[in-house]
Amino acid sequence: MFSRRNSPTLPLPVEDGTISAQTLKLDRETAEKSYETITFGLG
Amino acid sequence: MLRVRAGYCGGTKENPSYYDLGDHTEAVSIDYDPEVISFEGMLKHFWAAHQPTRNNASRQYLHALFYRCEAQKVAADLSLSAIAAERELPERKIETEIIPVREFTYAEDYHQKYYLTQYPELRDFLTGTYPTGKALADSTVATRLNAYLFSGMDNARERLEREIDSYDLPGNLKTLASSRI
Numbered sequence: 001m002f003s004r005r006n007s008p009t010l011p012l013p014v015e016d017g018t019i020s021a022q023t024l025k026l027d028r029e030t031a032e033k034s035y036e037t038i039t040f041g042l043g
Numbered sequence: 044m045l046r047v048r049a050g051y052c053g054g055t056k057e058n059p060s061y062y063d064l065g066d067h068t069e070a071v072s073i074d075y076d077p078e079v080i081s082f083e084g085m086l087k088h089f090w091a092a093h094q095p096t097r098n099n100a101s102r103q104y105l106h107a108l109f110y111r112c113e114a115q116k117v118a119a120d121l122s123l124s125a126i127a128a129e130r131e132l133p134e135r136k137i138e139t140e141i142i143p144v145r146e147f148t149y150a151e152d153y154h155q156k157y158y159l160t161q162y163p164e165l166r167d168f169l170t171g172t173y174p175t176g177k178a179l180a181d182s183t184v185a186t187r188l189n190a191y192l193f194s195g196m197d198n199a200r201e202r203l204e205r206e207i208d209s210y211d212l213p214g215n216l217k218t219l220a221s222s223r224i
Contacts, residue, residue, distance in 0.1 A: 011058045012058070012059075012060060012148050012150070012151065012176075013148070013149045013175075013176070013177040014146050014147060014148050014149065015048075015050075015072065015146070015147040015149075019046070019181050020173075020175065020177050020178040020181050021173050021179070021181040021182035021183070021184075021185075023172050023173065023211075024172060024182070024184045024209075024210060024211040025209045025210070025211050026183050026184050026187075026206060026209040026210055026211075027181075027182050027183050027184055029209065030045045030046070030183040033045065033076060034076075034077065034078075035045050035046075035074040035075060035076060035077070036074070036075060036077045036082060037072055037073065037074050037075075037111065038072075038075065038082060038085045038086075038089070038108075038115075039052060039070055039071070039072045039073070039108075039109040039111070039144050039147060040070060040071065040089050040107060040108045040109060041053070041068040041069055041070040041071075041104070041105045041106060041107040041109070042071075042092055042093050042106060043093060043098075043104045043105065043106050
């Protein structure tokens with residue numbers, strides 16, 4: 001069985017507005033906060 | 044910073060990956076608290092973090108700001124004009140590109156929270172808690188540990204000590220993290 005790392009044919013996830021990390025306390029807290037997003041490339 | 048993800052965006056190729064990037068650029072997507080810092084404040088950090096009068100020929104490694112809405116485009120364009128004025132240069136000399144993000148694809152799991160690979164015990168705990176790459180990339184705990192342990196920021200220790208109890212780390216990993224800053 002191949003993992004995602006070894007399987008270039010399996011699509012990677014895209015941003016969809018869902019926060020899928022909500023197990024740890026801080027993650028649960030920050031998942032509920034309003035936020036904005038900035039995206040950039042730095043070479 | 045609430046969340047930081049490595050990924051690919053700005054291009055048109057569907058399902059980009061590290062070895063099949065097409066016309067996309069390597070990028071970071073940062074979720075931040077607008078009550079703490081504004082988009083314009085984030086732009087100041089962006090301009091300070093690179094040399095805007097030189098850009099790469101390769102689209103993979105562009106200096107670029109990827110806007111998500113018209114308001115971000117307007118703010119980005121204004122910030123470019125301000126950088127040019129500050130340096131007494133015509134705007135055409137600023138090579139940093141301002142382009143639409145289109146779709147942001149998360150980079151492969153092994154690109155997320157890369158510095159934590161130097162601490163296998165911490166990384167194993169986090170990947171055990173968040174087995175998918177998206178979840179690990181979306182974790183504020185992973186983002187903060189990755190930054191505090193390796194950024195060299197002045198107040199990393201104070202920040203870590205203030206919030207480490209909310210990380211839900213096992214005792215030995217809490218001690219490990221605290222001792223390495």
